[in-house]
Amino acid sequence: MDSIEKYNIEKIHFTTNQSIQLHKLNPDVIPQLMLEAFDAGIVTIGGGGDHPRNVLCSPLSGVEKGEIFDVFHYARAVSEFLVNLIGQVKLPRKLKVGFSNSPKNIVHATYRDMGFIAKPNGKFDLYTAGGLGVNPEFGIKTAEDIEPNDVLYYVMAMVQIFMKYGNYENRAKARTRYIPKTIGEEKYLEEFNRILSEIKSAEDLKLDIKLAENNKKSDNTVAKKSRNIIEQKQQGLYAVKYHPALGNPSFDVMKDLYDVISEIEGAEIRLSTKEEMFIINLTGDEANKVIDILCPDNANTELQESVSCVGATICQQGLSDSSGLLHKIIEVDKEEHYKDGILPKLCISGYQSSCAAHQTASLGFKGGKKKVDGVLMDAFDIFFNGSELQGDERFGDIIGTIPADKIPEMFRVIGKEVQAKDLTFAEWIKSNRERFLEIVKEYAI
Numbered sequence: 001m002d003s004i005e006k007y008n009i010e011k012i013h014f015t016t017n018q019s020i021q022l023h024k025l026n027p028d029v030i031p032q033l034m035l036e037a038f039d040a041g042i043v044t045i046g047g048g049g050d051h052p053r054n055v056l057c058s059p060l061s062g063v064e065k066g067e068i069f070d071v072f073h074y075a076r077a078v079s080e081f082l083v084n085l086i087g088q089v090k091l092p093r094k095l096k097v098g099f100s101n102s103p104k105n106i107v108h109a110t111y112r113d114m115g116f117i118a119k120p121n122g123k124f125d126l127y128t129a130g131g132l133g134v135n136p137e138f139g140i141k142t143a144e145d146i147e148p149n150d151v152l153y154y155v156m157a158m159v160q161i162f163m164k165y166g167n168y169e170n171r172a173k174a175r176t177r178y179i180p181k182t183i184g185e186e187k188y189l190e191e192f193n194r195i196l197s198e199i200k201s202a203e204d205l206k207l208d209i210k211l212a213e214n215n216k217k218s219d220n221t222v223a224k225k226s227r228n229i230i231e232q233k234q235q236g237l238y239a240v241k242y243h244p245a246l247g248n249p250s251f252d253v254m255k256d257l258y259d260v261i262s263e264i265e266g267a268e269i270r271l272s273t274k275e276e277m278f279i280i281n282l283t284g285d286e287a288n289k290v291i292d293i294l295c296p297d298n299a300n301t302e303l304q305e306s307v308s309c310v311g312a313t314i315c316q317q318g319l320s321d322s323s324g325l326l327h328k329i330i331e332v333d334k335e336e337h338y339k340d341g342i343l344p345k346l347c348i349s350g351y352q353s354s355c356a357a358h359q360t361a362s363l364g365f366k367g368g369k370k371k372v373d374g375v376l377m378d379a380f381d382i383f384f385n386g387s388e389l390q391g392d393e394r395f396g397d398i399i400g401t402i403p404a405d406k407i408p409e410m411f412r413v414i415g416k417e418v419q420a421k422d423l424t425f426a427e428w429i430k431s432n433r434e435r436f437l438e439i440v441k442e443y444a445i
């Protein structure tokens, strides 16, 4: 926050990959900013290029009620290991690794380049060679019952198989999900296991992580009821969710938050994959103080919890203004004073890279361009009925392509029908699927 203030940075953005982007930077400040980030323990090298990216981890790992076990420390060890490989190995493309603490699968560990899934027996299952984007694939179950302290052997095997069989010639086919397609799944698994055995006999990569108790203690104060206050598994402690509209927090809120949580013993910030952050390890009184600070721009409806990538106004890969679209739909919701749940949560990507994971959303949008009557316009494909849940993962069906400027109006119509039945969208869609498809068809090109 000190650097953001010092360099007068206009726009802060929470991404879908558990990081914070600073936009509209003056190029002159970037080197200094990177050095200051480094001094604060933030390494920016995994943020781009053909490198391992930041390792994803369920944001509430270690504090979440019902989690299988805390995967955070393993994710951090893998992150440190991979960052140290940068410069020593040359990968064909980026490598994304995730750790999941529960079947909610928030980090999409079953469809990353590499994903570790916590199991009730205290071990991990491993899925590899998955990913969204063009030609999306769910991961292949590659190993079962991995001892958590052995994860680095598997990471190294993945790095080596990627370097051996990854495509260095064609960037469009360079991600790990193309390897099993190229050499066959059977050979891929055989090779993975062969490389793994070699690494296990040649190197000592065993970790020595022992999970410890959370030191923060409750003071028996009770947090108020709020959709954004979550009880932790540690009795009497809370996490507070901050989901600013479009993932863009206001500077003033962030500054106030920083001032308050720097004084709270044991408080931590955890970034999520849904353009939001959690502040964890708060007593009831502390959670109440934090939620009040976040109140001015925190989501308080399902629609406002939607995820839209930054889109074409910022991203060079983008074709459509995904965050502009979400902004307009939220405006419609406000104009109509719809109650929470009348309009659903959406996942909107500005193009095919799937940064908002539109393919596995229950309702997702992918931006692009379409020619209508000789005029090129922004239009979004709609993906319906996808799922990210572990064991029930599925890609949504494309049910239409709609010009961007018609989508807010379509939601006005849907909202009115849902409201007239006094239901939420989730309840309405169960018995009105055909009507929903009909409405989409009315607006589709």
Ligand code: SF4
Pocket: 309, 310, 311, 312, 315, 316, 317, 318, 319, 322, 349, 350, 351, 352, 353, 354, 355, 356
């Ligand atoms: S426009 Fe495409 S590449 Fe850019 S953030 Fe959105 S989905 Fe990702």
